[in-house]
Amino acid sequence: MRICIIGGGASGLVAAISAKSNNNEVFILERNNKCGKKLLLTGNGRCNFWNENQDLSFYHSHNLEILENIFKLEKDKVLPFFKRIGIISKVKDGYYYPFSNQATAILNALLTEINKLNIKIYCDELVTNIKKEKNFIITTNHKTYFADKVILATGSKAYPKTGSDGNGYNIAKSLGHTLIPVLPALTSLIGCDKFYKNWEGIRTECEVSLYENNQFIKKEKGEIQLTNYGVSGICIFNLSSQVALGLQEKKKEEIKINFVPWCRENIRDWLDKQEKLLKDYNLQEMLEGFLNYKLINLIFKLEKLPKDIKWQNIKKEKIANYLTNFTIEIKDTKSFDNAQVCQGGIPLDEVDANTLESKIVKDLYFTGEILDVDGCCGGYNLGFAWMSGMLAGESGKKNA
Ligand SMILES: Cc1cc2nc3c(=O)[nH]c(=O)nc-3n(C[C@H](O)[C@H](O)[C@H](O)COP(=O)(O)OP(=O)(O)OC[C@H]3O[C@@H](n4cnc5c(N)ncnc54)[C@H](O)[C@@H]3O)c2cc1C
Numbered sequence: 001m002r003i004c005i006i007g008g009g010a011s012g013l014v015a016a017i018s019a020k021s022n023n024n025e026v027f028i029l030e031r032n033n034k035c036g037k038k039l040l041l042t043g044n045g046r047c048n049f050w051n052e053n054q055d056l057s058f059y060h061s062h063n064l065e066i067l068e069n070i071f072k073l074e075k076d077k078v079l080p081f082f083k084r085i086g087i088i089s090k091v092k093d094g095y096y097y098p099f100s101n102q103a104t105a106i107l108n109a110l111l112t113e114i115n116k117l118n119i120k121i122y123c124d125e126l127v128t129n130i131k132k133e134k135n136f137i138i139t140t141n142h143k144t145y146f147a148d149k150v151i152l153a154t155g156s157k158a159y160p161k162t163g164s165d166g167n168g169y170n171i172a173k174s175l176g177h178t179l180i181p182v183l184p185a186l187t188s189l190i191g192c193d194k195f196y197k198n199w200e201g202i203r204t205e206c207e208v209s210l211y212e213n214n215q216f217i218k219k220e221k222g223e224i225q226l227t228n229y230g231v232s233g234i235c236i237f238n239l240s241s242q243v244a245l246g247l248q249e250k251k252k253e254e255i256k257i258n259f260v261p262w263c264r265e266n267i268r269d270w271l272d273k274q275e276k277l278l279k280d281y282n283l284q285e286m287l288e289g290f291l292n293y294k295l296i297n298l299i300f301k302l303e304k305l306p307k308d309i310k311w312q313n314i315k316k317e318k319i320a321n322y323l324t325n326f327t328i329e330i331k332d333t334k335s336f337d338n339a340q341v342c343q344g345g346i347p348l349d350e351v352d353a354n355t356l357e358s359k360i361v362k363d364l365y366f367t368g369e370i371l372d373v374d375g376c377c378g379g380y381n382l383g384f385a386w387m388s389g390m391l392a393g394e395s396g397k398k399n400a
Helices: 010-019 037-045 064-084 103-116 167-174 234-248 267-277 283-287 293-303 316-324 380-397
Strands: 002-006 025-029 089-092 095-098 120-122 127-132 136-140 144-147 149-152 180-185 189-191 203-212 215-226 230-232 253-258 326-333 341-345 364-366
Touching (some): 010 149, 025 144, 149 167, 149 380, 215 234, 230 234, 234 326, 234 341, 267 316, 283 293, 293 316, 364 380
Parallel strands (some): 002 149
Antiparallel strands (some): 089 095, 136 144, 189 230, 203 215, 253 326
16 A cells, blocks of 8 residues: 655645554655745744644634544644654643744654654655546656555645645646635735835734724734734734635725723723823823834824824824724735635535545545635644644555
8 A cells, every 4th residue: 555645744744654554655745855844934933833722713614513523533632643753842821832942843853753654755746647547646747656545735825935835726626626715814914004104113012803894803912013014913814814805705804903902991081091190291292101102103193293282182082093993994915925824725525524535536635724724823723734634644544
């Protein structure tokens, strides 16, 4: 029995290890000159590889039932797997990293295990076509390989410079699969206004709320980065897949920023108290106590306020609105080049929930981001790569 894994990324490497037994030959075809390019970029090079808080609500898919089943089967196997291959973890607020804080630790541990199991990796092999006759005929840019089972682990089209550029979708389609439209996810948002260069470089803790067609959708809390095109940062990333979908459906997408999340009371009441406390202060002096100076300058510019205007002489309602409800309309997300993951992909309906084997082509399996599953920031996307890699690998191994 020969099992071919196409793609030596996160899910492909785990699938290869899980598929190996004494009775089979497992090999990986990877288009790059080495495996795991994207894995090395994860978590800013630190690899946030898992999250303690594994709940379906951190994932998106059109078939949550199948996703739930994959969870049930594989969730508890992930940490023991990494322990078994020598990874000592560090946990911060439920986010798992290798103790060394280096993504290379995870990649090297996987490659060491692959080497010990005698799994062959053929690099610089770009798979261009797969045909199923009695078994699989796999054509690459160099030669032809044969296999009894194939695990397609080619990733999505996010960050294509890492090798996952969406070509796997075409391979799956050529074998009869369909595709749920693929859009960028976990990415920054581009706004419609002209003033962004005024707030460029600010990083601040805040609350951001997403509104679609003036309806509240979702709120996130954390640090955002204000950029020369709009907004970025983890809490923006977590809203971005919804925004991409909304924009595609021609909905009006707005982000409302609360720059004073620490203020527990009604902002107008709080401003009144400040007015009493800081009797001699002008507006700028009062704002300087809690707001980034670039934001203060921006509010002055947008409201065309004189520099020395007294606190008492301004419309407090307007200032309150800038502080708690700073609204920007979004015209686009950053492209696939900058997105950490994609939403959409091969529908989970087209795979067996217990094995990840294709319902269309016998002995073909799928893992990782090529499937219609994406997660929030926090280790969830690698989490799905490991879980699906293990499930497809273990299933492929059966009757080997
Ligand atoms: C900058 C960045 C930071 C991230 N940080 C995190 C994080 O901290 N935590 C987290 O959980 N997730 C993170 N992610 C997401 C995570 O990396 C992916 O979800 C995960 O790598 C997907 O695994 P995969 O196996 O499906 O695909 P990939 O890891 O993309 O692997 C696919 C492999 O297939 C190869 N390939 C593609 N087509 C072919 C072909 N035709 N023939 C041969 N080989 C082919 C590619 O070269 C690639 O090596 C991050 C992503 C990015 C871009």
